[in-house]
Amino acid sequence: MQEDSKGLVVPEYCLVNLHESIFLLTLVGTSQALLHFIYWDTLPDMEELVDLNPKWASTLMAQHLLAAADRYALERLKLLCEAKLCEDVAINTVATTLALAEQHHCFQLKAVCLKFTALPENLRAVMQTDGFEYLKESCSSVLTELLQHVARIGEHCVIASGYGNETILDGCDVNGRRVKPRTH
Numbered sequence: 001m002q003e004d005s006k007g008l009v010v011p012e013y014c015l016v017n018l019h020e021s022i023f024l025l026t027l028v029g030t031s032q033a034l035l036h037f038i039y040w041d042t043l044p045d046m047e048e049l050v051d052l053n054p055k056w057a058s059t060l061m062a063q064h065l066l067a068a069a070d071r072y073a074l075e076r077l078k079l080l081c082e083a084k085l086c087e088d089v090a091i092n093t094v095a096t097t098l099a100l101a102e103q104h105h106c107f108q109l110k111a112v113c114l115k116f117t118a119l120p121e122n123l124r125a126v127m128q129t130d131g132f133e134y135l136k137e138s139c140s141s142v143l144t145e146l147l148q149h150v151a152r153i154g155e156h157c158v159i160a161s162g163y164g165n166e167t168i169l170d171g172c173d174v175n176g177r178r179v180k181p182r183t184h
Contacts, residue, residue, distance in 0.1 A: 030064040037077050043084065059085065059093045063100050070104040082109045089116045095131030098146075102139045110142075118149040 029046075036044040043065075046058035066081035068074075085097050086109055094113050101110035117126050126132055135142060 029061050030068055033061065033065050034068055034072075034077075037074070037080075041076070043077075043080050046084070056090065056093050059088050059090070059097070062088070063093075063097060066100060066104060066106070078104070078106070082106045085109055086112045089113060091122060091125045092129055093131065094122075095126055095129055095135040097131075098142060099131075099135045099139045102142050114142075114146055114149045117146060118153055120153075123150065 033044050033046070036042070046061045062081050062084045066078060066085065069077035069081055082101075085100075089097065089112055094117055098110060098113035098117065100106070101113055116122055
């Protein structure tokens, strides 16, 4: 038994049923979204289509729609889904999105996910998600790329601390972006 957000005790099977319901709604929503795209050549409003509060539900919908687009060779839909998923990268969904990007050859999405995951403040949290376990099992080769990405960040942005301020030694700011030094 667990408590919900209002402090009510909820049996475990209800939580499982909730996840199953979200999954089924996502599958039905994916079919509706696919038909919407075929008729209107646009993506529907994912959050409205799923009609659920959690932002990850619309991400799940976009993931399923990307897989369907790849299966049915709808390249424009695949690109639209890839762009949507690039905008909605989050700790709890990035690992499954990364696996999806690898499986469906979405190179831009894969790069965004790798960059997001490789940040030290994100990596530890991502590694604790169920999605990371799925990534390890289904796309272990991506872990090698992730380690290379983390190593690259460590090599290119050496930060020396002094008097509470961070000084950048190789032209990167604290977020890993290249910056020009001031000349005046």
